Amino acid sequence: MLDANECDKDKAWRKVGAVFANPDIHGDEDSTDPVTVALDWSDDAGVTWQTTAIRTLAATATDARQFTLDADIASDVAVSRWIMLRARWNSVSTWAPVLTGLWAEFEVLDAPARRRRWQLTVAAHDQVVRRDGGEMSRSGRQLIADLCLAWKEGTNLSFRDIDYDAEPTERRVRIVGIKEEVARPSDAGEVGDAMIQVTLVEV
Structure with missing residues (x-):
């Protein structure tokens, strides 16, 4: 081994x-x-x-x-x-x-050579509107929990960059960094309305 x-x-x-x-x-x-x-x-x-x-x-x-x-x-x-x-x-x-x-x-994965990395902020709240105009079925609290679980377990995720319409390449990534920001720090982990900063790395 x-x-x-x-x-x-x-x-x-x-x-x-x-x-x-x-x-x-x-x-x-x-x-x-x-x-x-x-x-x-x-x-x-x-x-x-x-x-x-x-x-x-x-x-x-x-x-x-x-x-x-x-x-x-x-x-x-x-x-x-x-x-x-x-x-x-x-x-x-x-x-x-x-x-x-x-x-x-x-x-x-924490220090990949010549691998793409992304840093982005995810708006996690109820009734999020997707890019296609539809409404996301998950609540803000569910979205936050899913992101945290994917980070904790090192889950491989499918990711489409912001320019996917021009370059339709779907990549496989992992979350290597995550930070939750809420209006009141005492609400962290309790409410379903937060900005989640994530760092992704291509695997």
Whole structure:
């Protein structure tokens, strides 16, 4: 299980890989028996696994002594504090590649490299009118609670920027900062009428 020495921070895992290397073939170096190796990852402590790279080769392959399995991970598919990697071999009756290393590339969500960030203020009150002219079904108190819960649990959200009509790109984001402002500080968390400042980061 890898945490990139930052076990208390959520990360977006971007790429994983496995290195196979050995000066000599482990087994029959003239074997034409095809061996399949696969690389899997899990972001839920091994409850579920995703296969990200597979290769089949024989001992006579030119790079059988040294090769790499690696693959990119889509934008917000693997977001967690930890990631587990697993290498698997199939059909190893006469020879097998030797695993020498596993690695992963990541970005810490609190300090992403070249990732978009937004800071905006959400008006949370009853009977909010949407951009399409309709009325939001959630009350101000429900909207505040939903935003706070998404921030607390690190939920991935769909986000459309203000220029969505001109550039219709929907992005996946997380709330990494949140602040509630009300007319009377004593009403914070009690009334459904507030301005919620949020900081979003693309995952």
